[in-house]
Amino acid sequence: MLIRLTYASRARNLGPMDVKDILESSKRNNQALGVTGALCLSNGIFLQCLEGDRAVVNALYHRILLDPRHQDPAILDFDEVTHRQFSAWSMGLVSAVADNQSLFLKYASGPEFDPYQMRPVALRAFFNELIQNTRWIG
Template sequence: MLIQLIYASRSSRVLGPADVKDILGASQRNNTRAGITGALCLNNGIFLQLLEGDRAAVNALYHRLLKDGRHRDTAVLDMSEIPCRRFTGWSMGLIASLESNRQLFLKYSGTADFDPYSMSAVTLRSFFDEILQNVRWLE
């Protein structure tokens, strides 16, 4: 059974560009092996990630993330069964907080700061839908 899991966590420390590159590279390698696809957003020290794949594989990955010292305040924001993958071309795509895509983050946030913890499941799904429809956001 395919599922989609959206979770958020806060970075336990300040991450530099090399840290983000390492996280993304490891995610892409590991997710390819596990058959997991999705997208990772990083904004103001908050990770927002959509994972899709086999229920057991996604569940195992999420439990590994809970033990990862780079994450704190980890929370599942949405989980649902899906009929098919939507991020088929991405073992893990990165949407970083850049001035050029600030509008995307603000469009779905109720405050001036992007806060996925306060977003509904419908809003989160819409956010990721827009990412898929507007590849230009991905820089």
């Protein structure tokens, strides 16, 4: 069964090379597992969407929970899907740089982007728009 899981967590003790390391290891590991997805970083908050087999994504999420760079993890959306949204990436990264800031703010309920406050329908729309309109790293 193909599923999509979206979660958020607050970055803890994140150094300048950590994001690059997270992206590289995610790409390598996810490809081997058949997992695709996207990782966003804004205001010290990770927002990640993972797609793949239910058991594989579940195990991967539980491994992420053990990573000391994440705190306050929360599953924001979980759904069975008929196809992958991120089939081109084992993991793509987008950050709230100036080029992308207006899109992040479009979905913000306040002055800063906070995915913890977003409903699943807004998260899905946000990722759909990210795929079409932003500059991805990875």
